[in-house]
Amino acid sequence: MLETLSKNKIKWxxxxxxxxxxxxxxxxxVEGQKMVEELIRxxxxxxxxxxxxxxxxxxxxLIYLTDEKTIKECTSLSTPSHHIAIVKKPTFKPxxxxxxxxxxxIQDPGNLGTIIRxxxxxxxxxxxxxxxxxDLYNPxxxxxxxxxxxxxxILYVDLVNYLKQTxxxxxxxxxxxxxxxxxxxxxxxVIVIGNEGNGISKEVQAVVQESVHIPNFGKAESLNxxxxxxxxxxxxxxxx
Amino acid sequence: MLETLSKNKIKWxxxxxxxxxxxxxxxxxVEGQKMVEELIRxxxxxxxxxxxxxxxxxxxxLIYLTDEKTIKECTSLSTPSHHIAIVKKPTFKPxxxxxxxxxxxIQDPGNLGTIIRxxxxxxxxxxxxxxxxxDLYNPxxxxxxxxxxxxxxILYVDLVNYLKQTxxxxxxxxxxxxxxxxxxxxxxxVIVIGNEGNGISKEVQAVVQESVHIPNFGKAESLNxxxxxxxxxxxxxxxx
Numbered sequence: 001m002l003e004t005l006s007k008n009k010i011k012w013x014x015x016x017x018x019x020x021x022x023x024x025x026x027x028x029x030v031e032g033q034k035m036v037e038e039l040i041r042x043x044x045x046x047x048x049x050x051x052x053x054x055x056x057x058x059x060x061x062l063i064y065l066t067d068e069k070t071i072k073e074c075t076s077l078s079t080p081s082h083h084i085a086i087v088k089k090p091t092f093k094p095x096x097x098x099x100x101x102x103x104x105x106i107q108d109p110g111n112l113g114t115i116i117r118x119x120x121x122x123x124x125x126x127x128x129x130x131x132x133x134x135d136l137y138n139p140x141x142x143x144x145x146x147x148x149x150x151x152x153x154i155l156y157v158d159l160v161n162y163l164k165q166t167x168x169x170x171x172x173x174x175x176x177x178x179x180x181x182x183x184x185x186x187x188x189x190v191i192v193i194g195n196e197g198n199g200i201s202k203e204v205q206a207v208v209q210e211s212v213h214i215p216n217f218g219k220a221e222s223l224n225x226x227x228x229x230x231x232x233x234x235x236x237x238x239x240x
Numbered sequence: 241m242l243e244t245l246s247k248n249k250i251k252w253x254x255x256x257x258x259x260x261x262x263x264x265x266x267x268x269x270v271e272g273q274k275m276v277e278e279l280i281r282x283x284x285x286x287x288x289x290x291x292x293x294x295x296x297x298x299x300x301x302l303i304y305l306t307d308e309k310t311i312k313e314c315t316s317l318s319t320p321s322h323h324i325a326i327v328k329k330p331t332f333k334p335x336x337x338x339x340x341x342x343x344x345x346i347q348d349p350g351n352l353g354t355i356i357r358x359x360x361x362x363x364x365x366x367x368x369x370x371x372x373x374x375d376l377y378n379p380x381x382x383x384x385x386x387x388x389x390x391x392x393x394i395l396y397v398d399l400v401n402y403l404k405q406t407x408x409x410x411x412x413x414x415x416x417x418x419x420x421x422x423x424x425x426x427x428x429x430v431i432v433i434g435n436e437g438n439g440i441s442k443e444v445q446a447v448v449q450e451s452v453h454i455p456n457f458g459k460a461e462s463l464n465x466x467x468x469x470x471x472x473x474x475x476x477x478x479x480x
Binding site for chain 1: 350354357358359360361362363364384386387388391421454455456457458459460461462463464466467470471474475477478
C-alpha cells in the first residue's frame with residue numbers, strides 16, 4: 001500500500017524524538033536501510049508503517065513514498081538514510097532469567113545500544129535497567145543495538161528492589177573489586193554495571209554480593225561502560 | 241596571560257574541524273573541562289592556548305576569555321562545554337613494541353577513541369592504523385579517548401608492509417577464526433581488528449598468521465569493533 005505523507009504525519013514523526021511523545025504513542029523510530037530490512041525480515045508484526053525516499057522495500061504493509069527533503073525533516077541522524085520505519089514498542093515480560101545484566105543509570109545512548117548488542121551476542125536472558133537509565137527508544141540507542149533490542153527482554157525497574165528479590169548471584173563491576181580473571185564465577189548471575197562517571201550507586205552497592213574488577217595493565221583511569229560490560233560477559237561465558 | 245579572541249582566530253578554530261586544516265597547522269581541538277584540566281595537569285607542553293567562557297583554569301600559558309556564543313561557534317560538540325584547548329599534535333616514533341594493536345580501516349570516530357582508551361588500559365605498546373582509518377584528531381575521536389591518545393604511540397602506516405616486516409606474531413579477529421578461549425596465545429603479538437562492516441581486508445588477511453574468534457552464545461550477528469578489540473586484549477592479558 002503506497003501513500004503520501006501528510007504534514008500532520010510528518011509533524012508527528014518529528015515529535016517522536018522526545019521520550020514523552022514516544023511514550024504517548026507507544027511507538028519509536030528505526031532508520032537506515034539495513035535496520036529497516038532486518039525489521040521487515042524478522043519483526044514485520046511490529047511495523048506501523050515505513051517511509052522511503054529510495055527503493056521501495058518488499059513489505060506487505062503501509063509504505064509512504066517521500067522525498068529526501070521530507071526524510072531530512074523527520075530524521076534524527078546527522079547523515080539521513082532513505083528509510084524510516086515507525087515501529088510498535090515490543091512488550092517485554094519478566095522471565096525466569098538465569099543470566100541477567102543490570103544497568104545502574106547508564107546515560108550515553110551509544111553505550112546502552114552497544115551493551116544490548118553485546119548482551120545479545122553473549123546470550124543474556126534479560127536486561128534490567130534502573131529507572132534513570134537512558135530511554136531504550138532514544139534514536140541513538142535504537143541505531144546502535146543493530147536489532148538486538150527485539151531479542152532480549154529489557155525492563156526498567158526499581159533496581160534495588162529487583163536485586164533484593166532475585167535468587168541469582170549478584171556481581172557488581174567496581175574498581176576496588178576482586179580480579180575477575182582469578183574468580184570462580186557462578187553461572188546463574190546478575191552482573192551490575194554502573195553509571196559512566198560515578199559507577200554503581202551506593203544504594204545498589206549495598207545489595208551487590210561480590211564486587212569484581214578488570215585488572216589494569218596500563219595507564220587509562222577507567223574503561224568505557226560498554227567495554228567493561230563486554231569483558232565481564234565474556235569472562236562469565238568462557239567458564240560456562 | 242588573558243586575551244580576547246579575534247574574529248580571525250575564531251574562524252581558524254572553526255576550520256580545524258576539517259582534517260586538512262588540522263594537518264596544515266599540526267594542531268587539534270580538545271573540549272570539555274575534564275579533558276582540558278587533564279591536559280594542563282599531564283601534558284601542558286602540548287597546549288598552544290585555551291579558550292574559556294567559564295572559570296579560568298590554572299594554566300601558565302595563553303588563555304583567551306570568551307563568551308558562550310563564541311564557544312558555541314567554535315565547538316564541534318552538540319552540548320558545548322566552557323573550555324576549548326588548541327593542542328599540538330604529539331609526534332610518535334615507532335618503538336620496539338611487543339604488544340601492538342593494528343586497526344584496518346576503522347571508520348567510526350567513537351570506536352577509534354574507545355579502542356585507544358581500552359588499549360591504554362591493557363598496556364598496549366603501540367597502535368598502528370591503516371591509512372584509511374578515521375583521523376586520530378577528529379573531534380569525536382579526541383573526546384572519546386579520555387587522554388589516552390597522549391600515552392600510546394599511534395601511527396598511520398601501510399598496514400600490509402608493516403605486518404610483513406614485524407617479528408611479532410600476527411593474530412586477526414575473524415568470524416571463522418579459532419575459539420579465542422581455547423587458544424595458546426603468544427605474548428609478543430600484533431592483534432588485527434577489521435573495519436566495522438567488512439572486517440579485515442583481503443590483503444591484510446593474507447599476512448595474518450592466526451585467525452581468532454569470540455564465541456557467540458546468543459543471536460547477535462556481530463560485535464561492535466571496540467567491544468571485540470576489548471575482549472581480545474583482555475584475553476591476551478589474562479594469560480600473561
